[in-house]
Amino acid sequence: MLNRREFLAAAAAAAWCNRASASATQGKFDLLIRGGRVIDPAAGLDAVRDIGITAGRISALRANLTGDASEIFDARGKVVVPGLIDIHTHTARTAEGPRMVLEDGVTGWIDAGSQGADKIADPIAIARSAPQQARVLINIGRAGLLPDGDTMDLARADVAAAKAAIAANRDMVVGVKARLSRDVAGANDLEVLRRSQEVASAFGLPVMVHMGQTMSPIPALFGLLKRGDIVTHMFAPPPNSIIDDSGSILPAAIEARRRGVFFDVGNGQTGHMRWDTVAAIVKAGFWPDTFSTDWGANSRQTGVIDLPNCMSKLLGYGMSVPDAVARVTVNASRVFSVFKDRGTLTAGAPADVAILELRDGSFEFLDNYKGTITGKQRFYPVATVLGGTLMRRPA
Numbered sequence: 001m002l003n004r005r006e007f008l009a010a011a012a013a014a015a016w017c018n019r020a021s022a023s024a025t026q027g028k029f030d031l032l033i034r035g036g037r038v039i040d041p042a043a044g045l046d047a048v049r050d051i052g053i054t055a056g057r058i059s060a061l062r063a064n065l066t067g068d069a070s071e072i073f074d075a076r077g078k079v080v081v082p083g084l085i086d087i088h089t090h091t092a093r094t095a096e097g098p099r100m101v102l103e104d105g106v107t108g109w110i111d112a113g114s115q116g117a118d119k120i121a122d123p124i125a126i127a128r129s130a131p132q133q134a135r136v137l138i139n140i141g142r143a144g145l146l147p148d149g150d151t152m153d154l155a156r157a158d159v160a161a162a163k164a165a166i167a168a169n170r171d172m173v174v175g176v177k178a179r180l181s182r183d184v185a186g187a188n189d190l191e192v193l194r195r196s197q198e199v200a201s202a203f204g205l206p207v208m209v210h211m212g213q214t215m216s217p218i219p220a221l222f223g224l225l226k227r228g229d230i231v232t233h234m235f236a237p238p239p240n241s242i243i244d245d246s247g248s249i250l251p252a253a254i255e256a257r258r259r260g261v262f263f264d265v266g267n268g269q270t271g272h273m274r275w276d277t278v279a280a281i282v283k284a285g286f287w288p289d290t291f292s293t294d295w296g297a298n299s300r301q302t303g304v305i306d307l308p309n310c311m312s313k314l315l316g317y318g319m320s321v322p323d324a325v326a327r328v329t330v331n332a333s334r335v336f337s338v339f340k341d342r343g344t345l346t347a348g349a350p351a352d353v354a355i356l357e358l359r360d361g362s363f364e365f366l367d368n369y370k371g372t373i374t375g376k377q378r379f380y381p382v383a384t385v386l387g388g389t390l391m392r393r394p395a
């Protein structure tokens with residue numbers, strides 16, 4: 001998402017900031033993260049650096065910072081990146097959710113449609129009390145996630161109810177979620193999406209569509225997407241995946257991306273990801289804009305595990321480490337404006353930092369069909385800094 005010109009401009013700005021802050025580096029820091037491999041794709045940075053944090057903000061970033069610090073974290077051998085942003089989770093379904101993902105390095109999350117208009121107060125209460133920045137998408141199905149399908153009964157896609165719920169919670173609802181699979185919306189998928197757009201457009205908000213195994217074909221569905229909308233579960237296998245049998249990405253997907261629709265992974269557990277589909281899509285050069293977990297309280301016992309694990313899955317397909325980091329930092333920060341000052345470690349930014357280990361070895365990664373691939377590298381969460389406060393992950 002950073003094009004080359006923006007990348008160079010960001011790198012130049014970062015270099016200027018480093019020089020400008022050089023005179024301030026003798027100061028006292030609240031926290032000094034020393035000697036890590038700092039990867040900040042927003043600034044074009046991948047190098048060993050020290051990070052000084054003062055009053056909840058990044059105050060210095062350079063090699064060999066000097067100055068007193070109340071607390072020092074020895075990050076030698078670790079990877080230090082902006083706090084991770086997960087744009088498709090169900091963190092707000094459980095009171096413990098926000099704390100659990102914070103341990104994984106997640107300093108910003110979106111609950112993607114756990115509830116609809118009837119109970120939108122529930123996820124909002126959890127998002128509000130979360131330590132991180134957290135917002136929710138409202139499910140167009142007024143009863144939220146239903147085992148029998150959120151909008152199988154089309155009356156549940158209630159435009160008036162959704163609009164009223166958003167109007168009452170403008171600060172916390174940042175988009176509309178439309179789950180469109182056959183077992184969720186049945187033959188109603190197009191009408192559900194049309195109603196979602198009617199609701200979202202009234203407030204200038206994006207729609208996140210859950211694709212995969214829909215009854216309607218992709219061109220019909222994607223034709224209803226506008227700039228800033230998000231397609232999640234982009235690696236969903238057929239029927240109606242974004243790639244055809246001959247290995248070509250559908251023109252409708254290419255056109256959607258060109259007009260500013262984001263493509264997200266949404267790892268999840270069932271129906272969203274199969275290795276052969278993943279391989280074909282990335283071979284065709286259609287890489288995700290963002291990685292997300294589709295997190296739930298049981299994720300550590302599934303193929304999701306955590307966001308750092310989901311970040312690792314495409315390394316074996318040729319994605320670089322900085323590119324993987326970009327997808328959960330700067331790229332994610334551009335999808336929802338609530339994160340617009342996040343996803344970077346530039347001086348002055350809020351001090352949200354994820355400290356990870358990038359281990360070499362042999363690691364098994366799961367899709368949603370019990371399929372495994374073996375990778376040579378995997379990210380593990382080690383510690384999280386949120387607003388300048390360091391939390392080491394419990395052993």
Ligand SMILES: [Zn+2]
Nearest residue numbers: 088089112294
């Ligand atoms: Zn989901």
